Amino acid sequence: xxxxxxxxxxxxxxxxxxxxxxxxxxxxxxxxxxxxxxxxxxxxxxxxxxxxxxxxxxxxxxxxxxxxxxxxxxxxxxxxxxxxxxxxxxxxxxxxxxxxxxxxxxxxxxxxxxxxxxxxxxxxxxxxxxxxxxxxxxxxxxxxxxxxxxxxxxxxxxxxxxxxxxxxxxxxxxxxxxxxxxxxxxxxxxxxxxxxxxxxxxxxxxxxxxxxxxxxxxxxxxxxxxxxxxxxxxxxxxxxxxxxxxxxxxxxxxxxxxxxxxxxxxxxxxxxxxxxxxxxxxxxxxxxxxxxxxx
Numbered sequence: 108x109x110x111x112x113x114x115x116x117x118x119x120x121x122x123x124x125x126x127x128x129x130x131x132x133x134x135x136x137x138x139x140x141x142x143x144x145x146x147x148x149x150x151x152x153x154x155x156x157x158x159x160x161x162x163x164x165x166x167x168x169x170x171x172x173x174x175x176x177x178x179x180x181x182x183x184x185x186x187x188x189x190x191x192x193x194x195x196x197x198x199x200x201x202x203x204x205x206x207x208x209x210x211x212x213x214x215x216x217x218x219x220x221x222x223x224x225x226x227x228x229x230x231x232x233x234x235x236x237x238x239x240x241x242x243x244x245x246x247x248x249x250x251x252x253x254x255x256x257x258x259x260x261x262x263x264x265x266x267x268x269x270x271x272x273x274x275x276x277x278x279x280x281x282x283x284x285x286x287x288x289x290x291x292x293x294x295x296x297x298x299x300x301x302x303x304x305x306x307x308x309x310x311x312x313x314x315x316x317x318x319x320x321x322x323x324x325x326x327x328x329x330x331x332x333x334x335x336x337x338x339x340x341x342x343x344x345x346x347x348x349x350x351x352x353x354x355x356x357x358x359x360x361x362x363x364x365x366x367x368x369x370x371x372x373x374x375x376x377x378x379x380x381x382x383x384x385x386x387x388x389x390x391x392x393x394x395x396x397x398x399x400x401x402x
Contacts, residue, residue, distance in 0.1 A: 184204050186202050188282055
């Protein structure tokens with residue numbers, strides 16, 4: 108009897124074959140990602156990684172301590188992985204993951220507003236009651252607040268473990284050659300590209316600038332060497348917060364990315380480029396909006 112394999116998001120034929128062959132992988136080893144598809148758990152990726160002779164380890168700081176930890180605001184982890192063949196390292200990759208707890212809290216609230224909260228007494232999801240305060244949704248029902256607080260406390264308590272799991276998962280997926288980005292990140296990058304491609308003429312008080320196409324335009328700066336370290340999620344989140352605080356529209360922001368850095372997305376920035384962009388945006392923040400409060 109042929110084993111039934113769940114529809115996996117962008118998994119590829121190699122993973123499908125692996126899932127069909129492994130009899131110890133069960134239905135509970137997958138979770139829903141929307142669209143009728145499911146994603147393998149960290150256990151499944153690790154089993155496949157072991158089969159492909161993939162190993163991982165923590166990166167260490169100058170003092171020799173593992174790059175993993177958490178505080179009241181965030182959790183982080185840096186993982187390195189490599190793939191061996193015939194006793195030699197064939198490929199090596201790294202991944203850094205930062206979990207900002209404030210963003211996780213907002214995500215929990217927005218997800219609850221979108222999908223509702225499960226009520227064990229009614230045995231169904233119920234609509235969330237909320238109001239907008241200072242531009243952010245705030246739950247008004249005390250029981251629903253308690254539900255979100257429990258979930259948020261769990262995330263903060265195990266934040267470093269969650270960061271390690273995510274970082275290791277990205278390393279393993281890169282080495283296995285499958286899609287490693289989250290669904291929301293993929294959609295966000297597609298949206299960034301779409302806005303750049305749709306931008307034709309940007310009006311200003313003095314000039315009108317014709318937005319270049321990828322084929323026509325040349326970046327004003329040289330491409331960074333392939334070894335340049337990529338910008339971090341924390342940098343990209345700060346960049347998006349800063350350009351909004353600076354009063355820039357999405358079109359102005361993406362045009363700035365293209366003309367100043369030759370990039371269509373903040374994910375294409377190097378670590379150094381992201382820092383330069385942050386400093387540029389900080390100079391455009393009005394005095395009544397202190398920059399320190401946003402970091």
